[in-house]
Amino acid sequence: MIKKILLPALVLLTAAFTAKEPQPLYKNKNAPVESRVQDLLRRMTLQEKVLQLSQSYAGNNNNENNKDENIKAIPDGIGSLIYFGSDPVFRNKIQKKAVESSRLGIPIIFGYDVIHGYRTLYPVAIAQACSFNTDLAARAAAVAAKESKLSGIDWTFSPMIDVARDPRWGRVMEGYGEDPYTNARFAVASVQGYQGNRLSDPYSIAACLKHYVGYGLSEGGRDYHYADVSPQSLWETYMPPYLAGVKAGAATIMSGFNDISGIPASANHYTLTEVLKNRWGFKGFVVSDWGSVEQLMNQGVAASRAEAGQKALMAGVDMDMTDRVYQENLAQLVTDKKVPLSRVDDAVKSILRIKFQLGLFEHPYTTVLPESERYLQPEGKAVAGQLAEESMVLLKNLNQTLPVKNTIKQIALIGPMANNREDITGSWSAQGRSKDAETIMEGLQYEFGSNTHFNYAKGADFDGTDESGFKEAVAAAQASDVIILCLGEKRAWTGENTSRSVIELPAIQEKLAETLKATGKPLVLVLNNGRPLGLAKLEPLADAIVEMWQPGLAGGTPLAGILSGRINPNGKLAITFPFTTGQIPIYYDMRQSARPNSGLYQDIPTTPLYWFGYGLSYTTYQYSNIKLSAPGITKNQKLIAEVEVSNTGNMAGKETVLWYITDPAASISRPLKELKYFEKKQIEAGKKSIYHFEIDPMRDLSFPDAGGHLHLEAGEFYLYAGSQKIKFSLK
Numbered sequence: 210m211i212k213k214i215l216l217p218a219l220v221l222l223t224a225a226f227t228a229k230e231p232q233p234l235y236k237n238k239n240a241p242v243e244s245r246v247q248d249l250l251r252r253m254t255l256q257e258k259v260l261q262l263s264q265s266y267a268g269n270n271n272n273e274n275n276k277d278e279n280i281k282a283i284p285d286g287i288g289s290l291i292y293f294g295s296d297p298v299f300r301n302k303i304q305k306k307a308v309e310s311s312r313l314g315i316p317i318i319f320g321y322d323v324i325h326g327y328r329t330l331y332p333v334a335i336a337q338a339c340s341f342n343t344d345l346a347a348r349a350a351a352v353a354a355k356e357s358k359l360s361g362i363d364w365t366f367s368p369m370i371d372v373a374r375d376p377r378w379g380r381v382m383e384g385y386g387e388d389p390y391t392n393a394r395f396a397v398a399s400v401q402g403y404q405g406n407r408l409s410d411p412y413s414i415a416a417c418l419k420h421y422v423g424y425g426l427s428e429g430g431r432d433y434h435y436a437d438v439s440p441q442s443l444w445e446t447y448m449p450p451y452l453a454g455v456k457a458g459a460a461t462i463m464s465g466f467n468d469i470s471g472i473p474a475s476a477n478h479y480t481l482t483e484v485l486k487n488r489w490g491f492k493g494f495v496v497s498d499w500g501s502v503e504q505l506m507n508q509g510v511a512a513s514r515a516e517a518g519q520k521a522l523m524a525g526v527d528m529d530m531t532d533r534v535y536q537e538n539l540a541q542l543v544t545d546k547k548v549p550l551s552r553v554d555d556a557v558k559s560i561l562r563i564k565f566q567l568g569l570f571e572h573p574y575t576t577v578l579p580e581s582e583r584y585l586q587p588e589g590k591a592v593a594g595q596l597a598e599e600s601m602v603l604l605k606n607l608n609q610t611l612p613v614k615n616t617i618k619q620i621a622l623i624g625p626m627a628n629n630r631e632d633i634t635g636s637w638s639a640q641g642r643s644k645d646a647e648t649i650m651e652g653l654q655y656e657f658g659s660n661t662h663f664n665y666a667k668g669a670d671f672d673g674t675d676e677s678g679f680k681e682a683v684a685a686a687q688a689s690d691v692i693i694l695c696l697g698e699k700r701a702w703t704g705e706n707t708s709r710s711v712i713e714l715p716a717i718q719e720k721l722a723e724t725l726k727a728t729g730k731p732l733v734l735v736l737n738n739g740r741p742l743g744l745a746k747l748e749p750l751a752d753a754i755v756e757m758w759q760p761g762l763a764g765g766t767p768l769a770g771i772l773s774g775r776i777n778p779n780g781k782l783a784i785t786f787p788f789t790t791g792q793i794p795i796y797y798d799m800r801q802s803a804r805p806n807s808g809l810y811q812d813i814p815t816t817p818l819y820w821f822g823y824g825l826s827y828t829t830y831q832y833s834n835i836k837l838s839a840p841g842i843t844k845n846q847k848l849i850a851e852v853e854v855s856n857t858g859n860m861a862g863k864e865t866v867l868w869y870i871t872d873p874a875a876s877i878s879r880p881l882k883e884l885k886y887f888e889k890k891q892i893e894a895g896k897k898s899i900y901h902f903e904i905d906p907m908r909d910l911s912f913p914d915a916g917g918h919l920h921l922e923a924g925e926f927y928l929y930a931g932s933q934k935i936k937f938s939l940k
């Protein structure tokens with residue numbers, strides 16, 4: 210009898226106890242993200258929340274600027290790690306501990322600086338901007354995302370979209386130049402490339418718009434320094450790329466080192482919360498820059514680490530990068546009621562939301578493929594070559610020195626960049642390896658083949674005073690019909706913390722050029738650099754100049770293709786080249802002077818050497834017949850503009866039409882002209898193409914006031930495209 214009752218009861222009881230607790234909602238992949246976020250948040254302790262807001266790092270720290278920091282033990286429950294390794298197995302081991310050994314199993318989000326490629330390195334961003342080919346940039350970002358994801362990276366600290374107009378600032382190489390609209394277009398392209406259609410797609414990674422905001426104004430080009438950002442320029446120049454990136458769905462934003470006219474970007478409630486989160490509705494999360502929370506003490510707005518943490522969190526910084534300020538102070542700040550728990554919860558939710566959207570709870574581990582299948586795939590290398598080709602800019606070509614005539618069989622190849630694998634990749638080269646980079650010499654030998662002989666001589670180093678190599682260089686030049694002189698910057702001369710007081714190249718390089726010029730041979734100058742250079746001395750010595758920038762792994766062949774004439778160069782400058790350092794700042798969309806023909810420099814020209822938008826071609830283009838769909842519009846109408854571009858030369862080419870608008874009389878002074886649209890198309894020799902631009906008054910004719918509110922004023926406007934100009938009215 211007992212057996213009859215007891216046994217089944219026992220079975221039921223056991224079953225009841227061993228039956229798994231119903232799966233918690235946050236682990237249900239079919240539940241709405243917001244419900245999962247709320248369910249997980251309510252289960253978390255304060256300490257678990259604080260750790261979610263903290264980022265440490267793992268792997269060997271190869272970030273030049275922070276490498277002295279010791280790798281600290283990875284705290285259990287940490288929310289994020291910067292992953293300096295590239296081994297998915299090691300990364301999965303760290304993740305396994307977080308997911309399977311912690312109470313709630315919250316996965317770590319692994320971040321890294323994938324700025325212009327991961328292992329397949331692309332041209333540096335300033336070079337990519339000169340391509341004006343955002344589709345190609347998006348494809349490059351997608352390849353970088355795939356290589357990153359397969360290495361254990363879920364999140365890149367890219368794109369850098371800080372408008373920059375002071376080339377003494379080394380980080381000008383990381384962004385897309387001096388123009389807000391160009392930075393905005395490449396911000397959108399990068400976000401689309403990195404994040405794909407959905408963050409949870411297998412090869413999507415979260416993007417990070419940085420460094421929010423105004424970092425490019427660091428005083429005197431001195432990195433990390435005070436930035437005097439007027440409210441008008443904040444809204445007119447520095448905010449537009451971020452608004453575009455947020456609208457494109459960027460998952461995260463990084464707050465900058467700089468202050469914004471006295472209020473540090475990493476403690477600026479106005480930009481981080483009032484604008485970004487409340488006005489723009491940004492639902493991702495904000496991460497500080499490396500130590501920028503703790504650095505609030507250096508900037509004089511916090512007397513202690515605790516106060517720095519309180520100010521950063523209350524301003525809107527959700528995650529603290531590497532300085533452990535949040536980790537060591539937030540819990541106490543909440544206990545002491547100096548920070549409301551609601552703000553901590555708000556930050557935790559923003560981070561959990563991105564982790565859920567990335568699919569990290571369902572797929573916390575990286576698929577492990579052999580290196581040969583992860584990196585340097587044909588598609589990626591092809592994009593690298595194409596982007597390098599389209600980013601190079603022909604700056605000078607006297608008497609058609611270029612292309613090199615095919616009757617020439619002896620070419621002098623000279624300079625510190627001529628046979629250089631190390632510096633051609635540029636700064637922020639992630640897991641890129643110089644051994645994978647193609648040198649200029651290799652590109653030329655491949656392009657010109659065995660019946661052209663290259664007389665190589667390094668000639669001189671990048672800097673120093675050693676002229677002992679000049680003799681060999683002169684001999685090489687004398688034995689040749691043309692000189693290809695490859696000068697430029699070391700990769701360490703641009704990037705973070707690389708400010709230079711002058712943008713001219715070191716005298717030894719200029720002297721080498723002078724010495725070679727004296728041989729009387731045609732001199733083709735090839736430049737590898739990450740910033741605009743002061744070329745006042747070098748320009749007159751050169752018969753032709755190609756701005757190659759730092760092309761990444763695949764620049765040698767495209768350069769050689771341009772020199773041989775197989776490729777028609779089609780890049781245009783996305784940043785002005787000042788005549789000399791003394792001319793800085795100078796940029797295309799300056800405001801009109803009160804006396805346009807006065808107030809000029811007494812000792813140098815007042816115009817730059819090369820303006821934004823400048824670039825030559827081997828063919829010629831004729832712009833004509835600019836026309837509008839109407840002579841004027843009202844504020845809720847659109848205006849269609851078109852211009853005809855004829856390729857009047859004998860070589861096909863790609864031409865980028867830059868559409869500018871001028872508002873000659875408004876309630877505040879407006880820039881001389883503002884780029885509002887660009888489009889690049891291939892035009893066959895002897896053919897023509899019609900380019901169109903649809904003018905939307907609120908988007909293209911308005912201007913922001915100091916509070917960021919757009920004003921649209923009736924009046925006359927001018928539209929420019931190439932040599933064409935046309936007036937129209939807004940009623």
Ligand code: GLC
Pocket residue numbers: 272274322366419498499705
């Ligand atoms: C650096 C840079 C930032 C980078 C971060 C992580 O100091 O300012 O651009 O993403 O630290 O390496």
